Amino acid sequence: MRIFMVAPGGIAMIRPLKWALEAGHQVWLLTPHNPLPPEETPKNYRYLPFVLELVNFHELTGELPKDDTTHQLLLWTAASQLRAIAKEFKPDIIHVHGLFFGAECCALADLHPLVVSAWGGLNSLIETEQVQSQQISKVARTMFKIADVLIVEAPGLVEKCKPWMSQFQEVELIHLGTKTQNFCPQPAKYVAQWRRSLDVTEETTVLLSPRGWSKLYNHHQILEAYALAYPHFLKPTVLTFFKYRRTNSLQEAKDYYNYFYTRAKELGIEQNIRWLPPVPIEMMPTAYSVADVVVNYPITDAFPSSLVEAIACERPVVTALLPAYENTFVEKFCTLVEPQKTTALAETLVKVVNLPKSEREENLAKARRFIVENYDEQAWKRKLLKIYEDLATSYQKMNSSSQA
Amino acid sequence: MTAALNQKVNLAKEVLIQDLQGKSTLVHIHSQECFSQNEVGTHILWVLTESESIKAAHDTLLEEYEVDSQQLQQDLLNFVEKLVKHKLVEVTAS
Numbered sequence: 001m002r003i004f005m006v007a008p009g010g011i012a013m014i015r016p017l018k019w020a021l022e023a024g025h026q027v028w029l030l031t032p033h034n035p036l037p038p039e040e041t042p043k044n045y046r047y048l049p050f051v052l053e054l055v056n057f058h059e060l061t062g063e064l065p066k067d068d069t070t071h072q073l074l075l076w077t078a079a080s081q082l083r084a085i086a087k088e089f090k091p092d093i094i095h096v097h098g099l100f101f102g103a104e105c106c107a108l109a110d111l112h113p114l115v116v117s118a119w120g121g122l123n124s125l126i127e128t129e130q131v132q133s134q135q136i137s138k139v140a141r142t143m144f145k146i147a148d149v150l151i152v153e154a155p156g157l158v159e160k161c162k163p164w165m166s167q168f169q170e171v172e173l174i175h176l177g178t179k180t181q182n183f184c185p186q187p188a189k190y191v192a193q194w195r196r197s198l199d200v201t202e203e204t205t206v207l208l209s210p211r212g213w214s215k216l217y218n219h220h221q222i223l224e225a226y227a228l229a230y231p232h233f234l235k236p237t238v239l240t241f242f243k244y245r246r247t248n249s250l251q252e253a254k255d256y257y258n259y260f261y262t263r264a265k266e267l268g269i270e271q272n273i274r275w276l277p278p279v280p281i282e283m284m285p286t287a288y289s290v291a292d293v294v295v296n297y298p299i300t301d302a303f304p305s306s307l308v309e310a311i312a313c314e315r316p317v318v319t320a321l322l323p324a325y326e327n328t329f330v331e332k333f334c335t336l337v338e339p340q341k342t343t344a345l346a347e348t349l350v351k352v353v354n355l356p357k358s359e360r361e362e363n364l365a366k367a368r369r370f371i372v373e374n375y376d377e378q379a380w381k382r383k384l385l386k387i388y389e390d391l392a393t394s395y396q397k398m399n400s401s402s403q404a
Numbered sequence: 405m406t407a408a409l410n411q412k413v414n415l416a417k418e419v420l421i422q423d424l425q426g427k428s429t430l431v432h433i434h435s436q437e438c439f440s441q442n443e444v445g446t447h448i449l450w451v452l453t454e455s456e457s458i459k460a461a462h463d464t465l466l467e468e469y470e471v472d473s474q475q476l477q478q479d480l481l482n483f484v485e486k487l488v489k490h491k492l493v494e495v496t497a498s
Contacts, residue, residue, distance in 0.1 A: 186423070247436075276433070278436065279431050286420070
């Protein structure tokens with residue numbers, strides 16, 4: 001099969017890309033930066049730099065006005081690039097990763113059969129009781145009209161999307177899952193080395209906020225809750241975060257770090273904060289294994305791999321109960337806290353941290369088994385490839401019957 | 405810096421390491437630089453850090469691999485020097 005992927009970049013696209021390549025499909029990927037290093041580039045893969053990279057650059061640097069006319073002009077420019085590629089490649093499937101400008105371009109270029117992954121772009125549908133059309137982004141509304149298959153990552157989104165789409169379109173649940181053979185408890189010598197790097201003693205309880213360095217993940221509220229909880233902990237604790245990448249991070253990430261560090265000092269707990277560098281995904285199993293408690297407290301979220309990975313590594317998780325997590329293993333295996341309540345989070349941290357280790361970790365082997373059986377990425381890979389296959393076949397049938 | 409056979413090799417405190425089915429990835433906590441080792445490199449790194457000295461590691465590896473002793477010695481010293489250069493290990497008197 002020939003699969004044409006269009007993406008703004010990011011981790012969510014990489015695994016479906018690798019799945020399709022491993023299955024032997026021809027994949028052309030249009031995205032600003034090639035995610036595969038030269039040594040990992042297979043013969044069935046072709047990377048195409050996105051003309052939109054230039055477009056975005058001009059938009060960012062303010063060389064083009066941000067009005068509707070300019071937006072339309074950019075859309076037409078990019079859509080013509082997509083049409084030219086599709087004419088040459090003749091894809092059986094077009095898969096757009098994310099509700100972004102590139103998705104609008106695919107719509108304008110009228111590319112089909114079209115699979116669209118929402119990747120967090122439809123959170124408002126499950127976080128708002130009665131969603132009005134104007135609360136949904138223009139790109140999302142367009143995708144509701146033209147996607148042949150819409151992929152969502154939270155179970156609650158499937159039913160929420162259906163009323164916006166026709167009976168001829170499909171909504172499918174696909175979570176990326178995780179590689180459970182890699183995401184598992186790690187050998188003691190690696191964990192010991194990481195703890196040594198973090199400068200923590202054996203009896204110290206390590207709390208880890210595993211999400212990327214962004215305000216979105218509400219690390220500052222975790223900090224405030226930790227400060228409230230701190231006097232009540234019975235043993236030494238440290239609170240650990242992943243720092244922003246030094247080389248290519250946005251100023252926003254640096255400003256957030258400065259704000260955060262100043263606040264930690266004001267709260268008198270800066271000595272208890274530890275920083276891990278941003279690490280590649282393959283290092284995350286040890287990051288989780290170092291943590292005695294994983295803390296996840298965003299205000300809004302899609303269904304994140306982080307929770308799957310933490311449980312696969314048999315780590316206790318304290319998390320905000322967000323609509324995207326409802327009716328999933330999170331309700332069964334994680335300690336839940338109402339979102340945006342600093343005091344509630346602090347109280348929960350005290351309770352969980354002060355539990356004897358054996359009690360805190362009592363259900364984790366069972367929780368891992370559940371993840372292995374239900375969230376291993378192989379199952380999701382099979383499901384995605386089946387979606388491609390079914391959709392391509394039905395389009396081929398439709399085309400041959402219309403030609404006849 | 406020139407490594408000597410009687411020195412002991414330790415992973416630097418600032419290094420995070422992850423095993424991935426025999427291969428390993430290392431990240432320096434301050435520079436944020438990332439390094440990958442294949443299975444052989446990973447095994448040699450562990451033999452080095454778990455031995456009393458580079459000489460002791462050499463003797464262990466000589467039993468495991470069919471290799472010329474002099475060549476192995478030189479390769480090990482070069483390997484350690486590269487690791488030191490990137491601040492991934494520290495060498496001390498054994």
